[in-house]
Amino acid sequence: MAKIQKIKGVADLFPEESARYAFMEQAAREVFTSYGYGELRIPILEKTELFCRSIGEETDVVQKEMYTFPDRKDRSLTMRPEATAGIVRAYVENKIHQPGKVSKYFTYGPMFRYERPQAGRMRQFHQIDAEIFGAAEPQADAEVLLMLSAFLGRIGLKKLSFELNSLGCPECRPKYNQALKDFLNSLDRSELCEDCQRRMDTNPLRVLDCKSKNCKALTQNAPTLPDHLCGECREHFDTVIALISEAGLEYTLNPRLVRGLDYYQRTAFEVTSGDIGAQTAVAGGGRYDGLVESLGGPKQVPAIGFACGMERLALLLDGTFEAENDFYVALADERAAQNALLFAEKLRNNGQKGEAAFSAKSMKAHLRYANKINARRCFIFGADEFENGTVTVKDMAEGGEQTTMPFDEYFK
The missing domain is CATH 3.40.50.800 (Anticodon-binding domain)
Known part of the structure; x- marks a missing residue:
């Protein structure tokens, strides 16, 4: 009888390897609870509509990467490709919001995306996620960044780069999108990859996120978001930068950093490492003030958070994790x-x-x-x-x- 083998893109984590994940989970619990975060456990399965509405119909995640299937009642279900949408759904469904109340949550567990498996990238992968609701102030952005830095330091990672950008808000983003669209229309459309040709019409901002070297070169002189921020967004971002600088967190400004999901606005950030090959990002996140409302929740509930890819972090951990x-x-x-x-x-x-x-x-x-x-x-x-x-x-x-x-x- 033929042996049954595991599905491509998933991994068996035996004790020596799973100890790395337990170490990261424990470090996250210790650091995040010290900032007032509580653990929230969310389902792996959600209605497909949740991710289409939150992540965005035109994103690569929804278009190409989700594990979606009908159940026995022909309802479309999806294995979660990320945690933020599920946390927001739980926040809205359980009516957590109260005026003036700040809610902080963290979670960790498996996520699922159909991608080409490689070092640090699997089809079943694991993330550590933290989110805060109800705080619009730039101090919340700064605290999230400092907490992420504290967690990465707790697990012993040092050679990392924090990259920041501001994605604007519903007031200033449309003006930038038009400026970007005008620039893209001035290019020879056929020279862009097929994905970017589609994005030009559906979400031009995503063209800046393309990994193709050719597309990067063609859009090198594209207008940047920081040059089109409204006064409030500029003041917000400047305050975030001033706070983390005062706290000693080193960073670089990356005007091309747009993140891959549609719900982000204002502060966006990514943490990268040059020690794990092509897949350099180990953590990322940002502010998503409109997501709660878009998923049926109250208006004007600010939120910000981040996620860390545990497979990529595991590649950077020094030493062995054998049990004593x-x-x-x-x-x-x-x-x-x-x-x-x-x-x-x-x-x-x-x-x-x-x-x-x-x-x-x-x-x-x-x-x-x-x-x-x-x-x-x-x-x-x-x-x-x-x-x-x-x-x-x-x-x-x-x-x-x-x-x-x-x-x-x-x-x-």
Whole structure:
């Protein structure tokens, strides 16, 4: 019978690798809760309309990348390609909004997009996500950026670049879109890639987000958003920049940074690394003040957030993440199997963690395995220990001591 293999673009994360993800999740929990964020767990499956309305019908995510299918009642469902839309849906559906109330949430888990698998990019991937609702002030933007920096620092990442831009608002964005459209219409349309030719008519801003070297070169002299900001957007962005500069966060301004999803406005940002090949972005986000209303919520609920790609972060983590254990119980005589198992259980009841052998092996094999699982001590149950009611304790440090004592005396 043929073996059943995993689907292309997904991964099995065994303990050595999943420990990296657990490490990032714990760091996120510690950092985000220190800023007043609470954990929100949202469904993996949502109605397809949620992502079409929030992300945008003309985005690559909706057009090409979503896993969408009809259920048994012919309702169109989609496996979430990102977390923000689901969090906003939960926020609106559960009527969280109250005038003057600020709500902060974080979540993490698997997302799904049909893309070409490569280093740091999978079809089932994982994100850490944080969102804040009800704060329109630039101080909220600055705090989100500083919290993201604190999280990345907590997991030991240093060689990163923060890139910022302002995408304007519904007041100034249309004027910029027209200026950009005029510029694009002055080009030879046929020289742009097929996606950009389509975007020129549906969402010209997305042309600036194209990864094609040719399209980048053709649009090198395109008008920039910062030059078309209204007074309020300019003041907002200048305040954000001043705050993070005062806090010591280094950044660069990138006038071509537009993000890939339609709901962003005003502050947009991306964190990149040059150490993971072509896929340089490890985190990104921005402000999306109109999204709550567009999904049926109250008007004028400001919001801002970010997401981190855990697969890409995992590529940047230094060192190994092998589990450390307090003990290993070695069984050298089958007659002592019961004593060995009960001794291990007593150790665990006393707050220690470790493993016990189920079958007798040579001491060389036991000690090799104790080293492999990074056990601090090895407790040996052999023929002498069985006959005398004792246990031998070996310190696994190099040149560690070895002592023998009565079985029950260890716990006194």
